[in-house]
Amino acid sequence: MTPGGLLTHGLVLVGHSMGAKVALATLANLPETLLKLAKGLVLIAPSPPSALHLPAEMKEQQRGAYSSEESVRFTLGNILSSFTLLDEDDIRCGVRDSLSGNELAKKAWPAYGMEEDISSEVKTVLKAVVASDPGFKAVVLIGDGDIVETKEKVEAEVVQVLVDSGVQTSVKVVQNVRHLLPLEAPRAVQEVISKF
Template identity: 40%
Template sequence: MAATTTCYTVAPLTTLSVYSTVPLTSVSAKSSPALIFLHFWGGSARTFSKLDPLLSSTYSVFAIDFRGWGYSTGPHSPAAYSISNLADDVQSLVTVLPQIADTGFVLVGHSMGGKVAQLLASRRLPGLKGVFLIAPAPAGPLILPSEEMKEQQIKAYNTLEAAEFTVRNVLSAGGLEEEDVKMLVEDTQRGNERARKAWPTYGMGEDYSDNLRDIDVPVRIAVGALDIVEPAERVRPEVLEKINIGSDSKDAKASMVVVEGSGHMLPLEKPERLAEEIRVFCNGL
């Protein structure tokens, strides 16, 4: 497979870094949908570094650094990092990424990236074949019960020590290798200040729950059984059931699996299991 990193300018002051792998065999490249990976708040394309090798022999894979994260740039206004802005960036990219026009694509959104994926799916983008959500943030708002908790969220990545504590004790269930912890901490610090503040300040409160009724492609959801960030008890009613409103069991658009032994960082804690779930989902489209 050929791996490249390409930068695309999608808006003023906004250039997105996209890591991609394309199968060397034309049969694989043209017979399977492309996968577009969207990372969590604090992550980057590297969040999928263990998942990508398990899938890239069959699928063209594109892992995007959201504006302000990884190697992508973004505007100086904190308000420019809303979920809607992130979705607009991805929508612009879809029209220029190679392979997409021939194969169609599946959005694979993790956590905050899952909220972006839900909004994008509701827009019924041309070529969209399905959506795979990993520990997704609900499309509706998450209102923290106190200003103290909101402040803790904002400061989660403020220092190396705070970021490492968050990675080890909040994001994971103890299943991360030390090199993964180091990588995740580095990514939290690479994000610019506006991007770090945007999710707890704006993104969590944005409400796109009414848009879910417009999703018209299959959706598969994977949640870690030990996830304390987006537990199954919240994802089931706020994501699964809202996507399936108006559907009966025979024509339900969304289904969900709970992965034992994993916390919020499924792409790094359980990459083999997650890759198999993605394969099965794509094969059924």
């Protein structure tokens, strides 16, 4: 299959949490030929493109959050979600995936990824994309109980950037979930993605 055939219907970038910041950074760095194919964004419990500076003790907690089965279970059940929203298979999968992740990647997010401010580049590229395709749109999903990327923070630091850049933006607040929407509310996530 040729790249043109693969992208016949355009390109939609999807990202969850820090993956949403990566999706925005990717959009800001796409070559012109791919940028012209961009149709939209789906940002799920997104980290904002602006810098996040944590106090030293919180930063240290982030560094150790995915270092052992016990720390991953704690993080999954107390911070990212709750033991009432995840079943044991979800937790086992989260533990397995977290522990098998690349060590450099796990260290990069608290060390500098969350502190990187890409908002200027994101605004510039979004304005250019909207100028060439006024139909470019974004959907932002937020868990109403998210304590990592709160509704207020996402609206102020992600949604506002999109709106100020001229992007047709819709926000869907998913009830009775926290940060792990792909596990806690997979139907809501699938429904949004399928509409593109």
